[in-house]
Amino acid sequence: MTIPLRRSSPWAVVLGFTLVLVLGSPAVASAKKGPKISVGNDPSMKVGSPSLVLVELSDFQCFYCGRAAADLLPRVHEAFVKTGKVEIVFLDLPLQMHPQALKAAEAAACAGAQDKFWDMHNHLFANQEALTPGDLVGYAQELGLDVPAFQKCLSGGRQLPGIREDLRIAQSLDITGTPAFLIGRRVPDSEKVEVLQVLKGLPPYEVLAERLEAHLGPEPVEP
Numbered sequence: 001m002t003i004p005l006r007r008s009s010p011w012a013v014v015l016g017f018t019l020v021l022v023l024g025s026p027a028v029a030s031a032k033k034g035p036k037i038s039v040g041n042d043p044s045m046k047v048g049s050p051s052l053v054l055v056e057l058s059d060f061q062c063f064y065c066g067r068a069a070a071d072l073l074p075r076v077h078e079a080f081v082k083t084g085k086v087e088i089v090f091l092d093l094p095l096q097m098h099p100q101a102l103k104a105a106e107a108a109a110c111a112g113a114q115d116k117f118w119d120m121h122n123h124l125f126a127n128q129e130a131l132t133p134g135d136l137v138g139y140a141q142e143l144g145l146d147v148p149a150f151q152k153c154l155s156g157g158r159q160l161p162g163i164r165e166d167l168r169i170a171q172s173l174d175i176t177g178t179p180a181f182l183i184g185r186r187v188p189d190s191e192k193v194e195v196l197q198v199l200k201g202l203p204p205y206e207v208l209a210e211r212l213e214a215h216l217g218p219e220p221v222e223p
Contacts, residue, residue: 037169039089040191043117046087053193055089055182060124061098062178064202069125075205091166100131107136109159119143
């Protein structure tokens with residue numbers, strides 16, 4: 001059973017996740033400005049140039065992040081990304097309680113350096129119980145990556161600065177758990193996204209879809 005959202009409330013808890021209305025309702029969001037985050041170097045999926053963005057903050061060792069990757073995001077991709085309505089952006093939030101999450105995040109980013117981020121993303125979430133360094137190299141082989149280059153990237157910590165920046169963004173938004181989702185809008189002529197709403201936890205697809213649809217109306221006109 002889904003508990004209806006009360007738009008007048010600054011937050012709501014629905015089926016175990018928290019919806020933080022950063023700017024209140026979508027109507028209020030049109031008149032106010034939310035925090036802006038830079039996502040220029042982060043992996044994304046889109047068709048065309050949608051202005052609405054769904055940012056996922058995730059941990060490759062997190063069970064509910066795995067659920068999101070297997071069930072929630074494919075439905076979002078089918079309904080909103082393939083139709084050119086929404087862009088998905090991925091940010092890393094490896095939690096300290098998950099000892100293999102940071103190295104897995106590095107592995108995905110190193111695969112991204114060879115244009116295989118989403119392939120590695122899917123591989124890691126499909127094999128959350130096997131994320132040792134040896135497993136990661138094995139996945140690189142399975143995906144047809146340049147394995148020596150992947151290993152050099154992984155052992156040299158080349159992707160750590162980008163991951164640390166994602167962690168800084170999460171901290172600035174008071175996000176300490178995974179998964180979390182930001183609904184935002186691209187700032188024209190920049191690499192920034194204006195955050196409109198924050199959903200902490202794993203939302204039901206119907207709730208997330210309703211929130212996305214609510215922001216797909218006409219963009220606000222500057223006075």
